[in-house]
Amino acid sequence: MSASTAPAGTLYSHGGDEWIVVQLDEAMSLDVNLKAQVITRALADLDLPGVREICLSNASYMVRLDPDVVNPAALVEQLKEIEAQSTDFRSITLSTRIVDIPVLFEDEWTAATVKRFRDRHQRPDLTDLEFGAELNGFSTTDDFIDAMVSAPALISMIGFVPTVPWGYQLVPEDRQIEVPKYVRPRTFTPERAFGWGGAFSAIYPVDGAGGYQLFGLCPAPIVQPAQTLPDFRDSYTFPRPGDLFNYRKIERPEFDEVRARVEEGTFAYRIEELEFTPADWFARPDETVASMKELLYGA
Amino acid sequence: MALRIQQPGLMTTVQDEGRSDGYRVGMPPAGAMDKFAYRIANGLVGNPDGLAVLEATYLGPQVEFTEDTVFAVTGADMPATLNGEPLDAWASHTARAGDVLAFGFLKSGARAYVAVAGGIDVKPVLGSRSTYTLCGMGGFEGRPLVAGDLLSVGSGVDGTPGRRMDRDLVPAVSGAVELRVVVGLASYRVEPDSLAAFFETDWSVTPDANRVGYRYRGGSVEWVPRTQPRGAGSDPANVVDIGYPVGSIQIPGGSEPIALLNDAVTGGGYATIGTIISADLSVVGQSKTGDVTRFVPVSLEGALAARRDAAVRLERARASFSS
Known part of the structure; x- marks a missing residue:
């Protein structure tokens, strides 16, 4: 059972076996949405096997995946790497x-x-x-x-x-x-x-x-x-x-x-x-x- | 070849595997609620995977075959008859032009499936023939069937009459339902004792239970007090609007949890505490109003193991009638 404390940073969560929900922040801001836009575009460019859909959300994003192709836990590790690579979200055009x-x-x-x-x-x-x-x-x-x-x-x-x-x-x-x-x-x-x-x-x-x-x-x-x-x-x-x-x-x-x-x-x-x-x-x-x-x- | 709907039943729609694309713009998958029964129905009549069938909820339709064909009935225990003669479910049969398929009262489960050789031939919408009931798209004119509808059936499949799935592989359906849930998402928003109690509660399926979602009654949860984050809205059940997985459980207002299903909304602003695993979505589809439901926490590994078990069960069932 999960702890009842708010996550300090990004929360990676499995939605059953076919979904990953990534909450980048609890609060909405222009910055966090820009971050979600940058990460989801980077993820789409990678065209990873087993990633069926990438859904941009306000302060989060969601991945629909095929667990027969990619292990959901392994995919979370890849998502964390993508997040770590992206830093500047304001100077994008x-x-x-x-x-x-x-x-x-x-x-x-x-x-x-x-x-x-x-x-x-x-x-x-x-x-x-x-x-x-x-x-x-x-x-x-x-x-x-x-x-x-x-x-x-x-x-x-x-x-x-x-x-x-x-x-x-x-x-x-x-x-x-x-x-x-x-x-x-x-x-x-x-x-x-x-x-x-x-x-x-x-x-x-x-x-x-x-x-x-x-x-x-x-x-x-x-x-x-x-x-x-x-x-x-x-x-x-x-x-x-x-x-x-x-x-x-x-x-x-x-x-x-x-x-x-x-x-x-x-x-x-x-x-x-x-x-x-x-x-x-x-x-x-x-x-x-x-x-x-x-x-x-x-x- | 066509199916003429003499009586539609309570809620009969055209369904297939559902849409695999479009969630990112708000299009849920739709598709058969009980994928096991759906896939077996197609297999029994000799259809390739993915063809469209009828999904009948609670009360079956009365259907006339306009030409000779092969059909099968699977899913809920809803005794089927052909021209008034009892008919085995989970088996394929020959129908002659003018024969009428009908159903008796539901004994257990919630949804029966009728597959016909060649599949129901409605025009695919966004890659699927499934009816998306919430917005009236896809399927037969985007709606449940009504008396007088004439549904085209595809050609090119001869059909395989006389197939019969091993009886021992018919899924057990009872009034006591257990749904395995990967806890997560905003579960940290619920007081730990309250979250534990959630999984010990006998929830009852309310009448508000359909392809969009199932609403349950029987308890409530306590939210962890907090200053609401920017953009979420002031109610403790609110979050900054987020994507909802199929099978996710939300609790607007703290009572009456809702499990979102095939035709559900794809995102919104209510906190969700976990997601029903893919292997158990068929179980939800065979539960009905009044059924007692327990949500059982399971790890990701447990969910993946259950998924493998479900795949093995499906293959074993298919092997029992196709050689």
């Missing part, structure tokens, strides 16, 4: 893209869901948005929304159900928004709901269970199995690890207009290619974010 993600906050669909599952919430007397605002010290929900759209989110993990992007906002740690997940997960969340759990924003691609606080609804899809929209021609999934999602508050007319374009098959995301060097952001966070937005929307 991520070739990525910044994407405009319109969000209708306080929409009627997520509002109905929020109401339906009050019995699973910490504060049944508040909406999720009111709860998040109060918890993070905002006097109004509008101020809270402004903070959520103030800087883009780095996609630090993809999963839950196909294509859910976890977004870690590019603001200094003292400005990070943080909310708990529901006490007990909901059994329903509407398709394209925008939410927040822990320090992460997320979009629910399809109807399903979920535990994040729900704040709004996106008009545009992030998964499209039919692959008819221009952004989905090459892949049924839209988000990629390392993307920068810039959430933008919209009103109902724009929501309806985007929905119509999605329905007629003409919608395309506003996207700009970008070379992101984390060291720049660490040195000048607000200026770096401002120039990212300028690149996306023009001066």
Whole structure:
């Protein structure tokens, strides 16, 4: 039986015989996610026998392996070597893209869901948005929304159900928004709901269970199995690890207009290619974010 | 050749080995919940490995064969009949055009498998014909079968009627389930006494038990108090969102553990305390609401030994009917 003390550093853990979960840190930070991105890329480049899949997570990563090909304990030793070889995670340059993600906050669909599952919430007397605002010290929900759209989110993990992007906002740690997940997960969340759990924003691609606080609804899809929209021609999934999602508050007319374009098959995301060097952001966070937005929307 | 679904049963889906790729973008494997019964069903009818079958949960379907073929039924003890005549499970049989396969009430286990020579021929989605129930992808139109569905069957396999697996190799299924677990992940988050008690508790499978996951009731765990790390959220059951292995056990709120299974979410923000070993995932798939379940800690070496034992059992079972 494991000790009940928190791990001092990286925790290598066997998930049964077919998985290894590597927790690089208990806490989330941009640094730890950059570390996970560097290690998982190095691991992929090695193309080790028996490694079936490499799953990037926020402050961790996971390996799905074939124990008939590689001994899980031996693989952990290799993973430790890879970790020891990687040291500098800020001066990397991520070739990525910044994407405009319109969000209708306080929409009627997520509002109905929020109401339906009050019995699973910490504060049944508040909406999720009111709860998040109060918890993070905002006097109004509008101020809270402004903070959520103030800087883009780095996609630090993809999963839950196909294509859910976890977004870690590019603001200094003292400005990070943080909310708990529901006490007990909901059994329903509407398709394209925008939410927040822990320090992460997320979009629910399809109807399903979920535990994040729900704040709004996106008009545009992030998964499209039919692959008819221009952004989905090459892949049924839209988000990629390392993307920068810039959430933008919209009103109902724009929501309806985007929905119509999605329905007629003409919608395309506003996207700009970008070379992101984390060291720049660490040195000048607000200026770096401002120039990212300028690149996306023009001066 | 096709299967015409006259009655769908409670929850019947098309399944195969499942997806081997896509977990990194959130696509779980899906696939047969009881891989042993699934593989034997294919073997009995002479199918190559990996062809798709029907997985019927709790209550079997009523299925008409539109042409002569060979089929087999394995898995849960759910007495099968062909045109009303009792039929041996774990054996392959000839069916004539118009014959109807039906099932009686479930006696033990949870999931029965029906393999047909040539396999169920739905269009593969992302490398597999398996139905991913949580998001409605793959399989037959991404959903459980309904009356009136007509399922194409592949050609190119003649079928091997009259095969019969050795009775002694039929897995024992009872209402008392033991699942071996490699303890790890965030188990350090649980008070040691409480973690020990977790493995001494008689857990009961709740009605919330399906291909996505099984929820259990019967006890609770105490979390080690801590200042929550940045990004995790304030509830002690929360962690910074992390990947979930198939078979991993999480305990949202500290009560009602959930074992995540073939169609589960691939990651999230609840602390997980360990993972059911691959050799026992079939056992979960044959457990049902109300079954008493014990989680038993096992070492990695123990998990690997169990995996080898399972492979030997499968080979022995296959050898018992194919020469």
